Amino acid sequence: MSINSTDFKINDAYSLQGKTAIVTGGSTGLGLAITRCLVSAGAKVVVVSFETEAQAESSLAEFGSQAVFYQFDITKTDQAGQLVNKIIAEQGQISILINNAGNHCKKFIWDMSVADYSRVLEVHLIGAFALTKALVPHLKTFREGSIVFMASMTSYIGQPQVSGYSTAKAGYLGLVHTLTAELAEFGIRVNAIAPGWIDTPMFRQATDNDSERLAKIMGRIPAKKVGNPMDVGMCAAFLCSEAASYINGACIPVDGGALIGF
Template identity: 65%
Template sequence: MKLTDMQKLYSLEGLTAAVTGGATGLGLAITKCLAAAGARVAVISRDLSGNASEILAELDGKVSFYPFDITETQKSQEIADIIRADLGPCSILVNNAGNHCKKYIWDMSAEEYRKVLDVHLTGAFALTKAFLPQMRENSFGRILFLASMTSYIGQPQVCGYATAKAGILGLVHTLAAETASFGVTVNAIAPGWIDTPMFRQATSQDPARLQKILGRIPAGQIGSPMDVGHCAAFLCSRAAGYINGACIPVDGGALIGF
């Protein structure tokens, strides 16, 4: 295979991607990497926080912002149609939007639990259903979910989040089986401990916790948001066409550490 052909396999040039929660944290890193690979990116988010608007504006016109609350599932098809009209058929969907409710189960209400599932699972399901016909129409698509270490291991005070992230694995497996014949792959990334504002807030005043985390990671260091973005760009490329129904940990080896 010629070098130019290899480069095309990793390029997202000419493709439209939608990224939920794509204006902050890991989502912003994914947005940057998809745009750098050539994709037109529709960032779906309830709001632009911090300096996200300035960062997105720097991405050379490759990024458009669409205010939307993914829990409003009755409007999922509407936002998918708007993005198609603006940017063309969507070939890539990254389900990254999420929320947390850090409480022990005895302190968490059923409503709080349900709200976490509504974002991570129900909202992602509805958007996937809305965008999937565009991918089937073109016989090509990449659907990506953000799983978590809590998809595999138990952590206290995140029962809603852990339920949702474990559920994502079941959704990925089923969708991969259902959509493969249409040229669509469905995968997930399970980020480990990544250097985000949320992580720094959780560990800055708790050095013992930080050392415990580092002791579990064979790489001996916390990951960068761009580590997740790079993996996402690869899984969304044609080069990853035979990877389907998988969840790839981006964790420095934390899942196999001790």
């Protein structure tokens, strides 16, 4: 598709028809919203999650054959190559990878063990690196691809009790920059999304009985509202589409302006 062609239609630029994506953690929370948006744009989604197939079945049922599930522990980095080869053998060419899997350990640094810290890095940063490394040779062969890392406001700002999480999320920015420099010539784009406060069960659990905390959060958001998971999903679908073909090495905040709020 050429944007200079006389028959250009802007809707075509946002289509993911014929693309197959891997989405880690794609059956719950923000990952499920990303799966929903990619499928809506025409992609087939390979959901990779630590959940069992039975646990993921109900949340993915709405997508029919457009979403398939692979159970995998992303911290088993020595098996990432086997997983990618299995997926490609069974599902065909992969052109999109969304690194969304994660966990959380909320402790002050003096209470957080080295094992706690390492575990968070293994899931977020090292696991994502291993899966990306395993897929890159395939993307280079076809000279196209889009890789998206799920960053965070903690990639930029300090928050207490999330030292492992913030280290991993800040690390994504370094990966995005380096991978862009290494892979752009092969037609592979690498970007990130930094969600702000999004209306998820985790957010409600943290704020429903803490009016002071909720007021502090809302006071920081210029939009005066929290986001919808679909806001993040739509951003992911955009970044993977031809409409974002010249966006590379970027991290897009989806936060209602929270990063610049005061």
